[in-house]
Amino acid sequence: MLTPDYYNKFTCIADKCPITCCKEWKIAVDADTNRRWKKLLPPDTVPECRKNLSAYTTKKDGQRVIGLDAMHRCPFLDEAKLCRLVSTYGDSVLSETCTTFPREYHTFHDHKEGMLMPCCPAVIDLWRYTLLDFPQVSEPDALFLIRTSIMNLIQDTNISIEEALLESFYILSELAKNVPITIAKVTEYFSPASLAELRAAIHDVELPAADTWMERNELLQDLSVNYIEEGLYAPYLNPLITLAEQFTVPDDERLIDFNKQLHTYDILFRNYVANEIFSDLLMPEDTIDDMLLHLEWIALEYASIRQSLFLLCSAEGANHLSYETVRDYIVILSRMTGYEDADIREYLENSFASPIWDWGYFALVVGK
Numbered sequence: 001m002l003t004p005d006y007y008n009k010f011t012c013i014a015d016k017c018p019i020t021c022c023k024e025w026k027i028a029v030d031a032d033t034n035r036r037w038k039k040l041l042p043p044d045t046v047p048e049c050r051k052n053l054s055a056y057t058t059k060k061d062g063q064r065v066i067g068l069d070a071m072h073r074c075p076f077l078d079e080a081k082l083c084r085l086v087s088t089y090g091d092s093v094l095s096e097t098c099t100t101f102p103r104e105y106h107t108f109h110d111h112k113e114g115m116l117m118p119c120c121p122a123v124i125d126l127w128r129y130t131l132l133d134f135p136q137v138s139e140p141d142a143l144f145l146i147r148t149s150i151m152n153l154i155q156d157t158n159i160s161i162e163e164a165l166l167e168s169f170y171i172l173s174e175l176a177k178n179v180p181i182t183i184a185k186v187t188e189y190f191s192p193a194s195l196a197e198l199r200a201a202i203h204d205v206e207l208p209a210a211d212t213w214m215e216r217n218e219l220l221q222d223l224s225v226n227y228i229e230e231g232l233y234a235p236y237l238n239p240l241i242t243l244a245e246q247f248t249v250p251d252d253e254r255l256i257d258f259n260k261q262l263h264t265y266d267i268l269f270r271n272y273v274a275n276e277i278f279s280d281l282l283m284p285e286d287t288i289d290d291m292l293l294h295l296e297w298i299a300l301e302y303a304s305i306r307q308s309l310f311l312l313c314s315a316e317g318a319n320h321l322s323y324e325t326v327r328d329y330i331v332i333l334s335r336m337t338g339y340e341d342a343d344i345r346e347y348l349e350n351s352f353a354s355p356i357w358d359w360g361y362f363a364l365v366v367g368k
């Protein structure tokens, strides 16, 4: 299995976790686990005693999940933020979702890949200081070559993450118009000469920072609306959305100051975006159009995180963007946007004139 270099370094920090995954989520219970749970008694310490473990599950959106309590927490999470099921029965009692998280696996026709998701603070801690090393597919086809080329752009510290995204989306859009996509075409688009030409052209495009700020502010509020209504992530989202609703477009000085603060976390954000590209840009059976949609979603996630951090560090009294704030909002926004593929497509279809954006709109979201 191909995995990035950080993959084996992960350890769950359990009771030390600042944003446990055992709350405010759909925690899926697979059919095998549910069958086993029908024969197991709940631990004595579970507040509301039911006949067996399966009786704590419910159906949500057609899926069997653990029914959360009034505070949106897993009923098996104890006061010390440890799992009552693991304490009583050991790790083997857990559902596939609980066993796997925050790992994810993709099986392609000739190989399998494993990665960690940014929905866990302990994963973000692994990405803070050095650029990650991602594995290479031994004989990449054109789509895998695109993915590697985009990851290389994201990890190129000579250009900003925004420039890397803008160039990547332009090239992907051009390739999508020029099917069949061959290794030769991909190599040519990502060659140093073509990239230099594209970089210069993008450099000349005027992208008013205030327009990007307003668009991101709208997108952030739109992504949050359902979670606010359900009372989820309230300690994080409520202050954030109040700020989003109150703020007026910032002046250049404030934007420059924020960019400087954000740059302190440049390596972390490059690792975050590169990991998103590795894990989500190309899924098994994907076409170039699917890759375009995935790149839009990755840009939207990144833009929402940036906007959240801008609002928080521009709030009255806040003058410093702490690592903990950066980490926690990457985790929360990643959980909020961790949609299934079909749901991403539906969101993009319902929210925009066309699910596949033109480069101008992508640039408005990403900014410079």
Ligand code: SF4
Binding pocket: 011, 012, 013, 014, 017, 018, 019, 020, 021, 022, 101, 102, 119, 120, 121, 122, 123
């Ligand atoms: S979010 Fe990560 S560190 Fe926290 S409890 Fe879950 S797996 Fe462990």
